[in-house]
Each structure stands twice: as structure tokens, then as C-alpha cells.
Amino acid sequence: MINKIVGSFDEAVADMVDGATVMIGSFGGPAECPSYLIAAVARKGVKDLTIVGNTGGWGPDLLAILRERMAVILTIPEDWYDPGLLVGRGQVKKGVLCFPAAPARVLTPFEQGVLQGQVELELMGQGTLCERMRAARGGIAAFYTPVGVGTVVEEGKEVREFNGRKYLLEHALKGDYSLIRAHKADRYGNLVYRGTARTFNPVMAGASTVTIAEVDEVVELGELDPECVVTPGVYVQRVVVRPKELRPWDEAM
Amino acid sequence: MINKIVGSFDEAVADMVDGATVMIGSFGGPAECPSYLIAAVARKGVKDLTIVGNTGGWGPDLLAILRERMAVILTIPEDWYDPGLLVGRGQVKKGVLCFPAAPARVLTPFEQGVLQGQVELELMGQGTLCERMRAARGGIAAFYTPVGVGTVVEEGKEVREFNGRKYLLEHALKGDYSLIRAHKADRYGNLVYRGTARTFNPVMAGASTVTIAEVDEVVELGELDPECVVTPGVYVQRVVVRPKELRPWDEAM
Amino acid sequence: MPGERLDEQVMALRAAKEFQDGMIINLGVGIPTYCSNFVPPEREVLFHSENGVIGFGPIIDNPDDADDTLINAGAQPISSKPGMAIMDHAESLCIIRGGHVDITVLGAVQVSEKGDLANYIIPGKQIGSLGGGQDLAFCAKKVIALTTFTTKDGDPKIVKECTQSLTAPRCVHRIITDIAVLDVTPEGLVLREVAPGWTAEDVQALTDAKIIVPPDVEEMTLL
Amino acid sequence: MPGERLDEQVMALRAAKEFQDGMIINLGVGIPTYCSNFVPPEREVLFHSENGVIGFGPIIDNPDDADDTLINAGAQPISSKPGMAIMDHAESLCIIRGGHVDITVLGAVQVSEKGDLANYIIPGKQIGSLGGGQDLAFCAKKVIALTTFTTKDGDPKIVKECTQSLTAPRCVHRIITDIAVLDVTPEGLVLREVAPGWTAEDVQALTDAKIIVPPDVEEMTLL
Helix, strand or coil, X not given: CCCCECCCHHHHCCCCXXXXXXXXXXXXXXXXXXXXXXXXXXXXXXXXXXXXXXXXXXXXXXXXXXXXXXXXXXXXXXXCCCHHHHHHCCCEEXXXXXECXXXXXXXXXHHHHHHCCCCEEEECCHXXXXXXXXXXXXXXXXXXXXXCCCCHHHCCCCEEEECCEEEEEEECCCEEEEEEEEXXXXXXXXXXXXXXXXXXXXXXCCCEEEEEEEEEEECCXXXXXXXXXXXXXXXXXEEEECXXXXXXXXXXX | CCCCECCCHHHHCCCCCCCCEEEECCCCCCCCCCHHHHHHHHHHCCCCEEEEEXXXXXXXXXXXXXXXXXXXXXXXXXXXXXXXXXXXXCCEEEEEEEECCCCCCCCCHXXXXXXXXXXXXXXXXXXXXXXXXXXXXXXXXXXXXXXXCCCHHHCCCCEEEECCEEEEEEECCCEEEEEEEEEEECCCCCEECCHHHCCCHHHHCCCEEEXXXXXXXXXXXXXXXXXXXXXXXXXXXXXXXXXXXXXXXXCCC | CCCCCCCHHHHHHHHHCCCCCCCEEEECXXXXXXXXXXXXXXXXXXXXXXCCEECCCCECCCCCCXXXXXXXXXXXXXXXXXXCEECCHHHHHHHXXXXXXXXXXXXXXXXXXXXXXXXXXXXXXXXXXXXXXXHHHHHCCEEEEECCCECCCCCECEECCCCCCCCECCCCCEEECCCEEEEEECCEEEEEEECCCCCHXXXXXXXXXXXXXXXXXXXXXXX | CCCCCCCHHHHHHHHHCCCCCCCEEEECCCHHHHHHHHCCCCCCCEEEECCCEECCCCECCCCCCCCCCCECCCCCEECCCCCCEECCHHHHHHHHHCCCCXXXXXXXXXXXXXXXXXXXXXXXXXXXXXXXXXXXXXXXCEEEEECCCECCCCCECEECCCCCCCCECCCCCEEECCCEEEEEECCEEEXXXXXXXXXXXXXXXXXXXXXXXXXXXXXXXXX
């Protein structure tokens, strides 16, 4: 019998080792962030990770400030643990990111790490990052995109002209783990998302050897409309359900 | 106001000219085939078309035989007009296809055309065809696929090694028209499909300058669940509703 | 004189024994289609069809129950099943090309001792159809060729070198036939099982391909 | 002495006049965000946000009405609207990279007279964020830079050559500022409109970029 539901977040990441490449499906808000999986990686304490995703995260200190400042326009939940938690704890050696720098003069843990020479940055736009992950999921070795020619992104890459326009060769990017956030799952690992919390999550599903989905709810087989399944279970190896009550990141669970 | 609903099939294809590249979203059954759009192209009589899709179709004569033979396992509707209609009428000069040959000793109109030297064939597998169309939709110039190396598909193509495996360079394939079949549409051109009638149809949407959707039904804006829209309207230029009653292909409509 | 040749249903039954719990399986048209009827009951496998569906149920043979919006890659009507998911053709082929299909069972016109597969042109025809079969042959984790050992005319289908145009070179891992099961290995074609009443010599006599016979060849068990 | 500079809301209002009925629009963070408040009422445009939504409604400013599963690329809560569609990030970027966005309005740190855009590193910072902005700058059908003409310190932002690292070379079609509207043309930077009370000479005095002044320069109309 196929049953991808795993009993705990700690169990879900138990086989992660130092040096792993970890895709993290957070965009920039709490709803699309696999917070409890990130917390479990923090607890596990694996080091020298390469993280892949949109941002390097805020980390707990900046999130606390953000929570206060943003309160008038947005309620930020207490259990939003983002990639900055891992960066701040020194677990990350490299980030393949689109949004490493805070859109303000404040410095994120990732920016601090880069400035201190402890963390390496590979910067690219969202289209290229998405396409590189999809290429890994879909068995494409590399592709030519027009985006980045003549900019910092071009460095070290092949430039080639097609129909009079220049393109960069970009390679598939495969991870060891994809940590993603979804709304509902069934035991096959079929997933649906909610609104813009979909974002990078389905793109990372299947782009790593092991894809782990943190979900709000597990439903019976057949409850998900086959027409509306966004990620077929074939791309998902493990599913963990989020706790109903808020839990601190450093508590085993 | 945005309103992509067009009053008739003839109007929908009125600007098609000789020599156009026409993607046709049929897989191999009637439900996924844009039959009335194909009929309208037949009526319009444009010539020297390049058709792109899975099959070159059966054409009316073989479909009549198939309808009779298959009756014990499948009811085939009378108003299934497939790409073979266009091939049989001499409107097609080339096919970019995965399934040009009938899976039996019978010859399709397309096979006959090739054997008589009247029609050119560019053969490739479904993965490569889909990916070439998606590349056109998504602004990718070309990509490397492992499929086809060392076979007839390789001829004339660049072979390149990545991580010890050989890949073929395949180019984006853009059409002038994509004729697709969907279940429901709204006036923005948002589309949903039914079951496996989805197949190539959403892949072709947005891969041509003009995408025309033949649909069962037009619904009010807001009736389609935003989470379940498969093709966002941005990829669709025109929508036409199928007649409730079966209509012969050569009747203006 | 060798034993009887297995019929198509029994060949499919033998192939289905390869399916392990949790596997993603894609069946080619023809004899491979029958495999879905013989999945060992204690195993749950998901069938994938390249036109964009995974986890579907049995093929429907009564047209009154059929819905033309649910068909497999052979255009046969299939049934819905809890846990099924629909996707577009490009995503469906990502599943194949990305190596997410565990086993594909494909028909064959010829298979060489190197594992070359020729199956996209029907013998006697000049034009072939690649469909989704080429993607499967190149990219599935395990490719099983399921075919009679010889043609109806007695010509070998398991051969030293394919004379027909290739679907994919060096792609076949295991060959399941009506008289034997063979593996394609770096050393060559290795005999694993023979049908009841058949010997290694009987099998070798029907092909110019060199068949390696290890000491532990078994009789095909079909239950 | 020139007239007053337009404020951010009025700049956004002017930019929104570019939106034609039926267009797909993507707004960058900062001042461009305000454009959605000024769509001419007789025109229906669809806003696209790279995190995977198209056709959404206004930004929500009351946290009680906000849902964190519906945000724009600037992580601001937005409202649902009939005809809206959700997609994943890869498809959303296909819309951008495939040239399906009619107009993108982006903020700028510098724009050169050749249309080079620098906007991914905040001045004074060493590390920048490309986000989805680079894809938009390279691939939208029309790129509008919406920015004050000078920095708060009075340094020109419309320049002969960018000194900051480029987001995209030669990508900007039109520059809308607090004192003028200019087009990037093969001949160079062409002045199209000036803010009330401003002359072509006033504008030229604030930049080392060469501004071509055709005879038909108009005063910016804001209603």
C-alpha cells in the first residue's frame, strides 16, 4: 500500500546530511513557507547546506520587527520560520536565490553572511530559477533563456544567438530535498495549494531526490478533484501534517 | 471590456492565410479534438498549411470505418472532424507529428500524402513536441533533451553531452494558430478541460500568435474556480461555443 | 520438442509480476495493456498514461459505461479511481522524461542483444509513429520489452543487431517473451527463466543473438 | 524657476494612462504599485503578479480583511476578483518570459539614454535582489520606468550611462517621471511631455543624458 504520510517533521528530515542541497518553497510570506520543515532542519543541525529558493529569509529577529511594523496591514503568524533561521544558525554555505537582499537598508542574515565571507551567493531571476528546477523535474539538461544577457547573471555562461536575439545557456538544477508547503494531500502525495501560496512549491516538487510536503490537512483518497490536483503524488515522497496549535521552532515534533 | 467570445467558427478562422502553421490539439479521440474549428478551416480552404500535433488524423472515410468497428467498445460521435479532413482535401503541405501512421496496416490520408510525395513529415516523440511548444509559450529558445539520440530523430541536430549523457538540441516551435478544445471558458478566455481531453490542448495555448478555443460552454466571469483554471485567458485570443446539435462539416457556421 | 508457447494473457501476467508496491507503471499499446489485469493483489501500483492521467482504474469494455473524456494512450476508455490525477501532456511527459516512471512495458518489433529497441514502425510500413513510446524507452527507470520471441512467420524478434529503425538504442533492461525471460546486461543477454517444457538450447536455437546461460535459470512461475 | 514636481500618486496616475483596454499589466514594487488605483474606468486591464496570479483586485489595507494566501509579488495582501486565475511560479514566469505581458511598470535606480535599466541593488547596498524584475525588464512588450527624475539628494537618475549594475540593457521604452515623460528611441531620448510649469531646458539641466526635443512636446495631462 502506498502511504506517504510521515508521523513527524523530525522523522521527515531524519536522513538529511551535511552538504545537502535543499530547495525551500517560500516566496516571501508565511502562507507559502514550509515553516515546520525548516524548523526541523534547524533542530537537526545539519551544516554546509546549499539552499535554493526565492529568498534567504528574514530570520527570527527581523521577523519579530516585521511582525510589529506590519501589524497595521498584515497579521504575521508567530510560527513563521523562514530560511533565515537556518542561515542565522550557520547551517548554510551557499544560496541559489532571487531575493537575497532585503528591500530596505536592513541586512538579512543571508546578506550578513555574504558580507562576512561565510556564505556564497548564486543570484538569478525567478524565471531562470523556476525553469532550472522544472528542467530537473522534467529531464531537460539545459535551456536557452533571453533573460540576463549583458548583466551580472551572464558571467561564466554560454551566450548563443537564435533568430537574432542573444540567449544564455542555463542548466537543470536538481536538489537533494525539496521542502514545500501545500494545503491538502492524500496518501498518494497528491497536493493542492491555496491561492498564491502555490508559487514556487509545485515547481520544486519532483525537482529533488526527496520532496517533502508540509500540509494543513490530509484527506481520504478520492476527496481531491482529479481535475484540480496541482502536484501529482509521483513527485512527492513524504507528507507531514502541520500542528493545529502554534509550536516553537526548537521543540521536537 | 475584454470579451474573447467570437460568434462563429468561420469568423474565428477568417484571418487564416495559406501557408499558416496550425497547431491542432487533438490526441487520438473525439473529446479532445477541436472538430468544428477544423471544419471551419476545411471550409475556408486555405492551403499549404503546416499542421502540428499528435496525429495527422484519420479523415472522414477511415473514421466511418472506425466508427462501425469500434461500436462495441466506444461510441464515436458523428461530428468528429479530425486533421485528416484537411490532409485529405490537400490543404496540408507538412506535418510536425508524433503519430502520423495508423497503428495498423491501413493508410491514413497523411501516410498516403507522404508516400505520394505531396506531404512532408517531421517526426518526433510527444515529449519533444510538447516541450517545443511550451518553449514557444514561455520564451525559451531551445533546450536539450535526452530523447532521440542515436535514432532517426537525431538527424541534423546538435548532440551535446551533459554529465556523461548525450542530449539533442531542440528548438521552440511557434505556430500562427493554435486550435484547441476545452470544456468551459469565460469571457477572459480562462479555460478548464475535462479529464484526458486536456492532453495537448493547454500545451498549445499561448504557443501560437492566435489561440482559438472551441468550448462546450461559456460561463459568467467568476464561475470558474481560480484554483482550477488550467489555461489562463492571457494565452487565449478567441473562444467559440460548439453547437448543441450535430452539424455537418461543410455547413457554414 | 519444446513446450507450448505462452499466450498473450499469460505473458502479461508474467510481466505484471515485476510490479512492486508503490511503483509508477506505464504500459504500451498491445499486449502490455493486459498487464493491468494481473497486478498482484497485495501490491498497489499507479498506472500512468502519457495523454495526461495517473492512477486510473481498469479499461472499460462496455461502450455504455465509457466516457470519451477518460481514455488511455491507446485511446481505450478507462475508469476513474480514487487518487487519480489529471495533467496536461507536457507535464505528463515530464513524468516520463524526468525518470519518474519506474517500469514501462513496451511491445517490440525487434530487441537486440545490446538492448536496442525497434518498435515504432509496423513491419511492412514505411512511416512510423513515435507517440510517447520513445520518451518511455529513453527515460523510464526500467524498460521491459514484452513480445513473442519470434514473429508469426517464425523470424526471430530477439536479434543480434536490429535491422529495423530504432526507437531507442540500449534501453531495454528485461525481455519477457512467450518462451523465456532474459536480461540485457553489460556482458550480454542473460537467460533468467524458460517457459515450462523449454530449455536454454531451445531458446538459443530461435535467435542469432548470443544467449548467456547462468547455472540458475528457472522455470517461469506464473502464479 | 520650474513648476512643482509631481507626487508619487500623480506619477502613478500618469503611468496608468498608458494602460489600454484588455492589456496584461505587471507592476513592480514601490510607486508602480499605486498605478492599480488609477486605471481609466472605461478600460478593463488584468494585473499579473509573478508569484502566480492574474486578474486580481485591489490591494487590501485592513489586516482583518487580508488573507495571507492571496498576496502580490510585493507580499501585499490583494483581493480576489471574478475571472482571476492562480498558477504556479514557473507558469507565471512563462507569461513574462514568453512576451505575454503588455506593459510592465518598474521602479528605477538609474535609466540610461539607451534604455539601460539599473534597479536591482538599492544604492549603498552591496547585494541586490533580481526577483521577477529582470524577467519583466527583458521580456515585457513595453517596459515603463516610473521614477523621480533625480534622487532625494538631487543626483540624476536619468543618465548618459548607468554607473550601477544593470538589471537589463536597452530594455526601457518609456520613462515617466515627476517632471517629464521621455521615450527611448533609436535616435536617443526624446522628450514627450513636461510637467506643468516645466520646460525642456529645465529638464535637460537636470541630466547629462542628451534629450531630444521635438516640436510637439506637450504638457502632461493628468485627468
